[in-house]
Amino acid sequence: MPVKNILCVGAGYVGGPTMAVLADQCPDIQVKVVDLMDSKIKAWNSDNLPVFEPGLLEVVQRARGRNLFFEVITPEAIAQADMIFISVNTPTKEYGEGAGMASDLQYWESSTRTILAHARPGTIIVEKSTVPVKTAEAISRILNYNNQAKRFPVLSNPEFLAEGTAIRDLENPDRLLIGHELNPEGESAAKTLVDIYARWVPRDKLLVTNVWSSELSKLSANAFLAQRVSSINAMSAICEKTDADVGEISRAIGMDNRIGSRFLEAGVGFGGSCFRKDILNMVYICRSLGLDEVAHYWQQVVELNDYQTHRFFRQMVSTMFNTVAAKKIAMFGFAFKPDTNDTRDTPALKVALKLLEEKAHLVITDPKALGHAQQDMEGFPGVSFEPDPYQAAHNAHAIALMTHWKEYRELDWEKIYHSMLKPATVFDGRNWLNHKALFEIGFNVVPIGKKALLHY
Numbered sequence: 330m331p332v333k334n335i336l337c338v339g340a341g342y343v344g345g346p347t348m349a350v351l352a353d354q355c356p357d358i359q360v361k362v363v364d365l366m367d368s369k370i371k372a373w374n375s376d377n378l379p380v381f382e383p384g385l386l387e388v389v390q391r392a393r394g395r396n397l398f399f400e401v402i403t404p405e406a407i408a409q410a411d412m413i414f415i416s417v418n419t420p421t422k423e424y425g426e427g428a429g430m431a432s433d434l435q436y437w438e439s440s441t442r443t444i445l446a447h448a449r450p451g452t453i454i455v456e457k458s459t460v461p462v463k464t465a466e467a468i469s470r471i472l473n474y475n476n477q478a479k480r481f482p483v484l485s486n487p488e489f490l491a492e493g494t495a496i497r498d499l500e501n502p503d504r505l506l507i508g509h510e511l512n513p514e515g516e517s518a519a520k521t522l523v524d525i526y527a528r529w530v531p532r533d534k535l536l537v538t539n540v541w542s543s544e545l546s547k548l549s550a551n552a553f554l555a556q557r558v559s560s561i562n563a564m565s566a567i568c569e570k571t572d573a574d575v576g577e578i579s580r581a582i583g584m585d586n587r588i589g590s591r592f593l594e595a596g597v598g599f600g601g602s603c604f605r606k607d608i609l610n611m612v613y614i615c616r617s618l619g620l621d622e623v624a625h626y627w628q629q630v631v632e633l634n635d636y637q638t639h640r641f642f643r644q645m646v647s648t649m650f651n652t653v654a655a656k657k658i659a660m661f662g663f664a665f666k667p668d669t670n671d672t673r674d675t676p677a678l679k680v681a682l683k684l685l686e687e688k689a690h691l692v693i694t695d696p697k698a699l700g701h702a703q704q705d706m707e708g709f710p711g712v713s714f715e716p717d718p719y720q721a722a723h724n725a726h727a728i729a730l731m732t733h734w735k736e737y738r739e740l741d742w743e744k745i746y747h748s749m750l751k752p753a754t755v756f757d758g759r760n761w762l763n764h765k766a767l768f769e770i771g772f773n774v775v776p777i778g779k780k781a782l783l784h785y
Protein backbone atom coordinates (compact mmCIF):
# COMPACT_ATOMS: atom_id res chain seq x y z
CA MET A 330 0.00 0.00 0.00
CA PRO A 331 1.55 3.36 -0.94
CA VAL A 332 2.36 5.66 1.98
CA LYS A 333 0.30 8.86 1.82
CA ASN A 334 0.57 10.09 5.43
CA ILE A 335 3.76 10.18 7.47
CA LEU A 336 3.88 11.20 11.11
CA CYS A 337 7.01 12.01 13.07
CA VAL A 338 6.84 12.01 16.88
CA GLY A 339 9.42 14.50 18.18
CA ALA A 340 9.99 17.93 16.58
CA GLY A 341 13.62 18.37 17.66
CA TYR A 342 16.98 18.74 15.92
CA VAL A 343 16.38 15.45 14.06
CA GLY A 344 12.60 15.24 13.61
CA GLY A 345 12.15 18.79 12.28
CA PRO A 346 14.90 18.93 9.61
CA THR A 347 14.50 15.26 8.57
CA MET A 348 10.79 15.60 7.94
CA ALA A 349 11.16 19.02 6.29
CA VAL A 350 13.50 17.50 3.70
CA LEU A 351 11.26 14.44 3.23
CA ALA A 352 8.24 16.69 2.64
CA ASP A 353 10.23 18.90 0.27
CA GLN A 354 11.34 15.88 -1.78
CA CYS A 355 7.95 14.12 -1.77
CA PRO A 356 5.24 16.75 -2.32
CA ASP A 357 2.55 14.05 -2.72
CA ILE A 358 3.10 12.70 0.83
CA GLN A 359 1.46 14.53 3.75
CA VAL A 360 4.05 14.88 6.52
CA LYS A 361 3.10 15.82 10.07
CA VAL A 362 5.65 16.52 12.81
CA VAL A 363 4.20 16.37 16.32
CA ASP A 364 5.55 17.13 19.77
CA LEU A 365 4.36 17.50 23.35
CA MET A 366 5.78 21.02 23.57
CA ASP A 367 3.37 23.64 22.35
CA SER A 368 6.08 26.34 22.37
CA LYS A 369 8.26 24.29 20.05
CA ILE A 370 5.38 23.69 17.63
CA LYS A 371 4.60 27.42 17.60
CA ALA A 372 8.23 28.14 16.76
CA TRP A 373 8.19 25.60 13.91
CA ASN A 374 5.14 27.40 12.54
CA SER A 375 6.94 30.75 12.62
CA ASP A 376 10.02 32.01 10.79
CA ASN A 377 11.97 31.89 14.03
CA LEU A 378 12.53 28.12 13.97
CA PRO A 379 13.64 26.37 17.18
CA VAL A 380 16.57 24.83 15.30
CA PHE A 381 19.14 26.86 13.41
CA GLU A 382 20.60 25.08 10.38
CA PRO A 383 21.83 26.70 7.18
CA GLY A 384 19.15 26.23 4.49
CA LEU A 385 16.51 24.84 6.88
CA LEU A 386 14.20 27.86 6.85
CA GLU A 387 14.03 27.83 3.04
CA VAL A 388 13.15 24.11 2.96
CA VAL A 389 10.47 24.60 5.66
CA GLN A 390 9.01 27.61 3.88
CA ARG A 391 8.72 25.66 0.61
CA ALA A 392 6.81 22.75 2.16
CA ARG A 393 5.03 24.14 5.24
CA GLY A 394 1.27 24.42 4.75
CA ARG A 395 1.52 22.43 1.49
CA ASN A 396 2.41 18.97 2.74
CA LEU A 397 4.40 19.73 5.89
CA PHE A 398 2.58 20.44 9.16
CA PHE A 399 3.76 20.98 12.72
CA GLU A 400 1.20 20.17 15.44
CA VAL A 401 0.86 19.21 19.06
CA ILE A 402 0.46 15.43 19.21
CA THR A 403 -3.17 14.18 19.02
CA PRO A 404 -4.81 10.73 18.74
CA GLU A 405 -6.24 11.74 15.31
CA ALA A 406 -2.80 12.55 13.90
CA ILE A 407 -1.55 9.12 14.99
CA ALA A 408 -4.62 7.36 13.60
CA GLN A 409 -4.20 8.98 10.16
CA ALA A 410 -0.59 7.88 9.67
CA ASP A 411 0.54 5.04 7.39
CA MET A 412 4.09 5.33 8.71
CA ILE A 413 5.28 6.76 12.05
CA PHE A 414 8.83 7.87 12.78
CA ILE A 415 9.84 7.99 16.44
CA SER A 416 12.38 10.78 16.84
CA VAL A 417 12.16 11.57 20.52
CA ASN A 418 15.12 12.32 22.78
CA THR A 419 17.07 9.45 24.33
CA PRO A 420 19.36 11.27 26.77
CA THR A 421 21.76 9.70 29.22
CA LYS A 422 19.90 8.37 32.23
CA GLU A 423 20.35 10.54 35.31
CA TYR A 424 18.83 8.28 37.93
CA GLY A 425 18.82 4.72 39.23
CA GLU A 426 20.55 1.77 37.62
CA GLY A 427 22.92 2.85 34.85
CA ALA A 428 22.77 6.54 35.84
CA GLY A 429 25.32 8.59 33.88
CA MET A 430 25.81 5.82 31.29
CA ALA A 431 22.70 4.09 30.00
CA SER A 432 20.08 5.65 27.71
CA ASP A 433 16.98 7.02 29.37
CA LEU A 434 14.33 5.25 27.36
CA GLN A 435 11.27 6.66 29.08
CA TYR A 436 10.46 9.04 26.19
CA TRP A 437 10.49 6.42 23.45
CA GLU A 438 8.55 3.98 25.60
CA SER A 439 5.85 6.54 26.37
CA SER A 440 5.63 7.58 22.71
CA THR A 441 5.42 3.90 21.72
CA ARG A 442 2.53 3.36 24.12
CA THR A 443 0.71 6.44 22.77
CA ILE A 444 1.18 5.08 19.27
CA LEU A 445 -0.16 1.69 20.34
CA ALA A 446 -3.30 3.32 21.75
CA HIS A 447 -4.22 5.15 18.55
CA ALA A 448 -2.43 3.81 15.46
CA ARG A 449 -4.15 1.73 12.81
CA PRO A 450 -3.01 -1.91 12.47
CA GLY A 451 -0.36 -2.25 9.79
CA THR A 452 1.15 1.20 10.40
CA ILE A 453 4.91 0.99 9.85
CA ILE A 454 6.88 2.17 12.89
CA VAL A 455 10.32 3.62 12.17
CA GLU A 456 12.82 4.00 14.99
CA LYS A 457 14.76 7.20 14.15
CA SER A 458 16.08 7.99 17.65
CA THR A 459 19.48 6.59 18.58
CA VAL A 460 18.79 3.68 20.89
CA PRO A 461 20.61 0.75 22.47
CA VAL A 462 20.86 -2.34 20.30
CA LYS A 463 17.72 -4.50 20.67
CA THR A 464 15.38 -1.54 21.29
CA ALA A 465 13.40 -2.20 18.11
CA GLU A 466 12.70 -5.65 19.50
CA ALA A 467 11.37 -4.04 22.69
CA ILE A 468 9.22 -1.62 20.66
CA SER A 469 7.88 -4.54 18.67
CA ARG A 470 7.08 -6.46 21.84
CA ILE A 471 5.12 -3.56 23.28
CA LEU A 472 3.30 -2.91 20.02
CA ASN A 473 2.48 -6.49 19.22
CA TYR A 474 1.94 -7.81 22.73
CA ASN A 475 -0.88 -10.28 23.05
CA ASN A 476 -2.64 -8.97 19.99
CA GLN A 477 -2.11 -11.06 16.91
CA ALA A 478 -4.52 -8.99 14.82
CA LYS A 479 -2.49 -5.84 15.32
CA ARG A 480 0.76 -6.20 13.42
CA PHE A 481 3.07 -3.19 13.49
CA PRO A 482 6.26 -3.79 11.54
CA VAL A 483 9.17 -2.01 13.23
CA LEU A 484 12.13 -0.64 11.25
CA SER A 485 15.36 0.87 12.46
CA ASN A 486 16.44 3.91 10.44
CA PRO A 487 19.07 5.76 12.49
CA GLU A 488 19.87 9.32 11.53
CA PHE A 489 23.43 10.23 10.54
CA LEU A 490 22.98 13.96 9.92
CA ALA A 491 25.57 16.25 11.46
CA GLU A 492 24.30 19.45 13.01
CA GLY A 493 25.51 22.48 11.07
CA THR A 494 25.28 20.57 7.77
CA ALA A 495 21.95 18.81 8.39
CA ILE A 496 20.19 19.93 5.22
CA ARG A 497 23.11 19.03 2.98
CA ASP A 498 23.44 15.66 4.76
CA LEU A 499 19.72 14.93 4.43
CA GLU A 500 19.49 15.94 0.78
CA ASN A 501 22.67 14.13 -0.18
CA PRO A 502 23.47 11.51 2.48
CA ASP A 503 26.60 9.34 2.41
CA ARG A 504 24.24 6.43 3.07
CA LEU A 505 20.93 5.61 4.70
CA LEU A 506 20.49 2.55 6.83
CA ILE A 507 17.26 0.60 7.09
CA GLY A 508 17.15 -2.35 9.45
CA HIS A 509 14.20 -4.71 9.43
CA GLU A 510 12.94 -7.69 11.35
CA LEU A 511 13.65 -10.97 9.65
CA ASN A 512 10.10 -11.80 8.59
CA PRO A 513 7.98 -11.04 5.48
CA GLU A 514 6.27 -8.04 7.16
CA GLY A 515 9.67 -6.59 8.06
CA GLU A 516 11.02 -7.07 4.53
CA SER A 517 7.96 -5.51 2.96
CA ALA A 518 8.07 -2.53 5.35
CA ALA A 519 11.76 -1.98 4.57
CA LYS A 520 10.97 -1.99 0.85
CA THR A 521 8.27 0.64 1.39
CA LEU A 522 10.73 2.94 3.20
CA VAL A 523 13.48 2.30 0.64
CA ASP A 524 11.08 3.32 -2.14
CA ILE A 525 10.37 6.64 -0.38
CA TYR A 526 14.04 7.51 0.10
CA ALA A 527 14.88 6.33 -3.44
CA ARG A 528 12.99 9.35 -4.79
CA TRP A 529 16.05 11.47 -4.04
CA VAL A 530 18.78 9.16 -2.75
CA PRO A 531 20.61 6.82 -5.20
CA ARG A 532 19.67 3.21 -4.49
CA ASP A 533 23.28 2.14 -3.95
CA LYS A 534 23.35 4.41 -0.89
CA LEU A 535 20.34 2.72 0.70
CA LEU A 536 21.66 -0.08 2.87
CA VAL A 537 19.24 -2.69 4.12
CA THR A 538 20.41 -4.76 7.09
CA ASN A 539 18.97 -6.68 9.98
CA VAL A 540 17.56 -4.48 12.68
CA TRP A 541 20.29 -5.10 15.25
CA SER A 542 23.14 -4.25 12.87
CA SER A 543 21.35 -1.05 12.01
CA GLU A 544 21.00 -0.02 15.66
CA LEU A 545 24.59 -0.92 16.49
CA SER A 546 25.94 0.81 13.35
CA LYS A 547 24.67 4.15 14.63
CA LEU A 548 26.44 3.79 17.98
CA SER A 549 29.57 2.54 16.17
CA ALA A 550 29.63 5.48 13.76
CA ASN A 551 29.52 8.02 16.59
CA ALA A 552 32.09 6.09 18.62
CA PHE A 553 34.51 5.97 15.65
CA LEU A 554 34.09 9.69 14.93
CA ALA A 555 34.61 10.66 18.57
CA GLN A 556 37.60 8.33 18.77
CA ARG A 557 39.30 10.22 15.93
CA VAL A 558 38.80 13.51 17.77
CA SER A 559 40.22 12.07 20.98
CA SER A 560 43.14 10.54 19.07
CA ILE A 561 44.22 13.83 17.51
CA ASN A 562 43.64 15.64 20.80
CA ALA A 563 45.91 13.12 22.50
CA MET A 564 48.55 13.98 19.89
CA SER A 565 48.04 17.69 20.60
CA ALA A 566 49.01 17.13 24.24
CA ILE A 567 52.25 15.43 23.11
CA CYS A 568 52.90 18.27 20.63
CA GLU A 569 52.70 20.89 23.35
CA LYS A 570 55.43 19.10 25.28
CA THR A 571 57.70 18.50 22.30
CA ASP A 572 57.35 21.55 20.02
CA ALA A 573 55.81 19.40 17.29
CA ASP A 574 52.83 21.04 15.56
CA VAL A 575 49.53 19.16 15.59
CA GLY A 576 48.42 20.86 12.34
CA GLU A 577 51.47 19.47 10.57
CA ILE A 578 50.79 16.04 12.05
CA SER A 579 47.15 16.08 10.90
CA ARG A 580 48.26 16.96 7.40
CA ALA A 581 50.98 14.32 7.33
CA ILE A 582 48.80 11.47 8.56
CA GLY A 583 45.65 12.63 6.76
CA MET A 584 47.37 12.26 3.38
CA ASP A 585 47.59 8.54 4.02
CA ASN A 586 44.41 7.43 2.32
CA ARG A 587 43.98 4.60 4.79
CA ILE A 588 43.54 7.27 7.46
CA GLY A 589 41.94 10.13 5.49
CA SER A 590 42.02 13.80 6.33
CA ARG A 591 38.62 14.50 7.88
CA PHE A 592 37.93 14.79 11.60
CA LEU A 593 41.59 15.32 12.41
CA GLU A 594 41.39 18.86 13.80
CA ALA A 595 42.65 19.19 17.35
CA GLY A 596 40.54 21.36 19.62
CA VAL A 597 39.07 21.91 23.01
CA GLY A 598 37.05 18.68 22.81
CA PHE A 599 33.95 17.31 21.13
CA GLY A 600 30.45 18.19 22.28
CA GLY A 601 26.88 17.92 21.08
CA SER A 602 24.02 15.76 22.22
CA CYS A 603 25.28 12.51 20.71
CA PHE A 604 28.96 11.57 21.01
CA ARG A 605 29.29 11.35 24.79
CA LYS A 606 25.79 9.94 25.26
CA ASP A 607 26.15 7.26 22.60
CA ILE A 608 29.61 6.14 23.69
CA LEU A 609 28.60 5.94 27.34
CA ASN A 610 25.58 3.98 26.28
CA MET A 611 27.84 1.58 24.38
CA VAL A 612 30.12 1.31 27.40
CA TYR A 613 27.08 0.40 29.49
CA ILE A 614 25.93 -2.19 26.96
CA CYS A 615 29.44 -3.71 26.85
CA ARG A 616 29.53 -4.00 30.64
CA SER A 617 26.08 -5.59 30.65
CA LEU A 618 27.38 -8.10 28.11
CA GLY A 619 30.43 -8.88 30.27
CA LEU A 620 32.80 -7.19 27.79
CA ASP A 621 34.76 -5.15 30.31
CA GLU A 622 37.89 -4.64 28.17
CA VAL A 623 35.78 -3.34 25.27
CA ALA A 624 33.88 -1.06 27.66
CA HIS A 625 37.17 0.31 29.02
CA TYR A 626 38.49 0.96 25.50
CA TRP A 627 35.52 3.15 24.53
CA GLN A 628 35.27 4.84 27.91
CA GLN A 629 38.78 6.17 27.40
CA VAL A 630 37.57 8.17 24.36
CA VAL A 631 35.26 10.16 26.65
CA GLU A 632 37.85 10.51 29.40
CA LEU A 633 40.41 11.88 26.97
CA ASN A 634 37.84 14.41 25.81
CA ASP A 635 37.25 15.64 29.36
CA TYR A 636 41.01 15.79 29.89
CA GLN A 637 41.41 17.95 26.78
CA THR A 638 38.78 20.46 27.88
CA HIS A 639 40.31 20.63 31.34
CA ARG A 640 43.79 21.04 29.89
CA PHE A 641 42.57 24.05 27.89
CA PHE A 642 41.16 25.66 31.04
CA ARG A 643 44.37 25.00 32.99
CA GLN A 644 46.42 26.48 30.17
CA MET A 645 44.31 29.65 30.33
CA VAL A 646 44.85 30.08 34.05
CA SER A 647 48.58 29.37 33.97
CA THR A 648 49.16 31.74 31.02
CA MET A 649 47.31 34.49 32.87
CA PHE A 650 49.81 34.40 35.75
CA ASN A 651 47.90 31.69 37.66
CA THR A 652 44.95 33.86 38.51
CA VAL A 653 41.90 34.90 36.57
CA ALA A 654 40.05 36.31 39.59
CA ALA A 655 38.23 39.54 38.66
CA LYS A 656 39.65 39.39 35.12
CA LYS A 657 37.24 39.92 32.27
CA ILE A 658 37.37 37.05 29.77
CA ALA A 659 35.40 37.10 26.53
CA MET A 660 34.19 33.72 25.35
CA PHE A 661 33.81 33.71 21.56
CA GLY A 662 31.27 31.02 20.72
CA PHE A 663 29.16 28.83 22.97
CA ALA A 664 27.52 26.43 20.47
CA PHE A 665 29.26 23.05 20.40
CA LYS A 666 30.12 23.66 16.74
CA PRO A 667 29.46 26.40 14.18
CA ASP A 668 26.25 26.74 12.15
CA THR A 669 24.02 25.46 14.92
CA ASN A 670 22.35 27.00 17.96
CA ASP A 671 22.78 23.72 19.88
CA THR A 672 24.76 23.96 23.12
CA ARG A 673 24.14 20.47 24.48
CA ASP A 674 27.33 19.08 26.06
CA THR A 675 29.30 22.01 24.66
CA PRO A 676 32.89 22.22 25.98
CA ALA A 677 32.30 25.98 26.31
CA LEU A 678 29.98 25.34 29.27
CA LYS A 679 32.58 23.28 31.11
CA VAL A 680 35.30 25.88 30.58
CA ALA A 681 32.90 28.68 31.55
CA LEU A 682 31.97 26.99 34.83
CA LYS A 683 35.61 26.36 35.69
CA LEU A 684 36.52 29.99 34.99
CA LEU A 685 33.65 31.18 37.18
CA GLU A 686 34.89 28.95 39.98
CA GLU A 687 38.18 30.86 39.64
CA LYS A 688 36.15 34.08 39.99
CA ALA A 689 36.68 35.36 36.46
CA HIS A 690 34.12 37.73 34.90
CA LEU A 691 32.81 36.10 31.77
CA VAL A 692 31.18 37.71 28.76
CA ILE A 693 29.77 35.19 26.34
CA THR A 694 29.07 35.98 22.71
CA ASP A 695 27.75 33.71 19.95
CA PRO A 696 26.01 34.47 16.63
CA LYS A 697 23.18 31.96 17.13
CA ALA A 698 23.39 30.25 20.51
CA LEU A 699 23.16 33.12 23.00
CA GLY A 700 19.60 32.17 24.02
CA HIS A 701 20.64 28.62 24.89
CA ALA A 702 23.82 29.91 26.58
CA GLN A 703 21.68 32.08 28.82
CA GLN A 704 19.51 29.10 29.77
CA ASP A 705 22.56 26.90 30.41
CA MET A 706 24.23 29.50 32.63
CA GLU A 707 21.10 30.59 34.48
CA GLY A 708 21.73 31.16 38.19
CA PHE A 709 25.52 31.52 37.87
CA PRO A 710 26.76 34.94 38.97
CA GLY A 711 29.66 36.64 37.18
CA VAL A 712 28.55 36.05 33.62
CA SER A 713 26.92 38.30 31.02
CA PHE A 714 25.84 37.85 27.42
CA GLU A 715 26.66 40.12 24.51
CA PRO A 716 25.72 39.62 20.87
CA ASP A 717 28.46 41.97 19.62
CA PRO A 718 31.94 40.37 19.82
CA TYR A 719 33.63 43.79 19.81
CA GLN A 720 31.68 44.79 22.91
CA ALA A 721 32.36 41.42 24.51
CA ALA A 722 36.12 41.91 24.10
CA HIS A 723 36.14 45.54 25.24
CA ASN A 724 38.36 45.89 28.35
CA ALA A 725 38.88 42.12 28.51
CA HIS A 726 42.18 40.50 29.49
CA ALA A 727 41.65 37.53 27.22
CA ILE A 728 39.49 35.92 24.56
CA ALA A 729 38.74 32.21 24.60
CA LEU A 730 37.63 31.06 21.16
CA MET A 731 35.38 28.06 21.75
CA THR A 732 33.43 27.71 18.47
CA HIS A 733 34.93 28.14 15.02
CA TRP A 734 32.29 30.42 13.57
CA LYS A 735 33.31 31.82 10.17
CA GLU A 736 32.45 35.31 11.46
CA TYR A 737 35.33 35.23 13.93
CA ARG A 738 37.93 35.02 11.18
CA GLU A 739 36.48 38.11 9.58
CA LEU A 740 36.63 40.38 12.64
CA ASP A 741 38.82 43.48 12.81
CA TRP A 742 41.34 41.99 15.25
CA GLU A 743 43.43 45.16 15.33
CA LYS A 744 40.40 47.06 16.64
CA ILE A 745 39.75 44.32 19.19
CA TYR A 746 43.36 44.39 20.37
CA HIS A 747 43.27 48.14 20.98
CA SER A 748 40.09 47.87 23.04
CA MET A 749 41.52 45.20 25.38
CA LEU A 750 43.63 45.35 28.54
CA LYS A 751 47.27 44.37 28.10
CA PRO A 752 48.78 41.88 27.85
CA ALA A 753 45.89 40.74 25.64
CA THR A 754 45.74 37.01 25.03
CA VAL A 755 43.78 34.87 22.58
CA PHE A 756 43.27 31.24 23.57
CA ASP A 757 42.29 29.60 20.31
CA GLY A 758 40.44 26.45 21.32
CA ARG A 759 39.82 25.51 17.70
CA ASN A 760 43.09 26.55 16.02
CA TRP A 761 40.86 28.71 13.88
CA LEU A 762 42.47 32.15 13.68
CA ASN A 763 45.56 33.44 11.90
CA HIS A 764 47.99 33.13 14.79
CA LYS A 765 50.92 34.86 13.14
CA ALA A 766 48.79 37.88 12.21
CA LEU A 767 47.38 38.10 15.75
CA PHE A 768 50.85 37.90 17.24
CA GLU A 769 52.07 40.68 14.95
CA ILE A 770 49.17 42.87 16.08
CA GLY A 771 50.38 42.42 19.65
CA PHE A 772 48.32 39.55 21.05
CA ASN A 773 49.74 36.65 22.97
CA VAL A 774 48.35 33.61 21.16
CA VAL A 775 47.84 30.24 22.80
CA PRO A 776 46.65 27.59 20.35
CA ILE A 777 46.09 23.86 20.85
CA GLY A 778 48.93 21.47 20.07
CA LYS A 779 51.23 24.20 18.77
CA LYS A 780 53.82 26.48 20.27
CA ALA A 781 52.27 29.47 22.03
CA LEU A 782 53.29 32.87 20.60
CA LEU A 783 54.07 35.04 23.61
CA HIS A 784 55.48 38.55 23.77
CA TYR A 785 56.88 38.09 27.25
Ligand SMILES: NC(=O)c1ccc[n+]([C@@H]2O[C@H](COP(=O)([O-])OP(=O)(O)OC[C@H]3O[C@@H](n4cnc5c(N)ncnc54)[C@H](O)[C@@H]3O)[C@@H](O)[C@H]2O)c1
Pocket residue numbers: 338339340341342343344363364365366369402416417418419436437439440457458459460488489490491492602603
Ligand atom coordinates in the same frame (compact mmCIF):
# COMPACT_ATOMS: atom_id res chain seq x y z
N1 LIG B 1 20.87 15.99 17.31
C1 LIG B 1 21.57 15.26 16.47
O1 LIG B 1 22.51 15.72 15.82
C2 LIG B 1 21.24 13.81 16.26
C3 LIG B 1 21.76 13.14 15.15
C4 LIG B 1 21.42 11.82 14.95
C5 LIG B 1 20.59 11.16 15.86
N2 LIG B 1 20.11 11.82 16.94
C6 LIG B 1 19.19 11.10 17.83
O2 LIG B 1 17.86 11.47 17.47
C7 LIG B 1 17.02 11.50 18.65
C8 LIG B 1 16.39 12.86 18.79
O3 LIG B 1 17.41 13.81 18.97
P1 LIG B 1 17.13 15.37 18.91
O4 LIG B 1 18.46 16.02 18.93
O5 LIG B 1 16.18 15.66 17.78
O6 LIG B 1 16.36 15.58 20.31
P2 LIG B 1 15.50 16.85 20.75
O7 LIG B 1 15.53 16.87 22.22
O8 LIG B 1 15.96 18.05 19.98
O9 LIG B 1 14.02 16.50 20.25
C9 LIG B 1 13.23 15.47 20.78
C10 LIG B 1 11.78 15.97 20.84
O10 LIG B 1 10.94 14.87 21.21
C11 LIG B 1 9.87 15.41 21.99
N3 LIG B 1 9.21 14.34 22.72
C12 LIG B 1 9.68 13.60 23.75
N4 LIG B 1 8.76 12.68 24.14
C13 LIG B 1 7.68 12.85 23.34
C14 LIG B 1 6.42 12.20 23.24
N5 LIG B 1 6.10 11.18 24.05
N6 LIG B 1 5.55 12.64 22.32
C15 LIG B 1 5.86 13.67 21.50
N7 LIG B 1 7.04 14.31 21.51
C16 LIG B 1 7.95 13.90 22.44
C17 LIG B 1 10.55 16.44 22.87
O11 LIG B 1 9.62 17.38 23.37
C18 LIG B 1 11.57 17.06 21.90
O12 LIG B 1 11.04 18.23 21.28
C19 LIG B 1 17.94 11.11 19.82
O13 LIG B 1 17.82 9.74 20.03
C20 LIG B 1 19.31 11.45 19.29
O14 LIG B 1 20.31 10.65 19.90
C21 LIG B 1 20.39 13.14 17.15
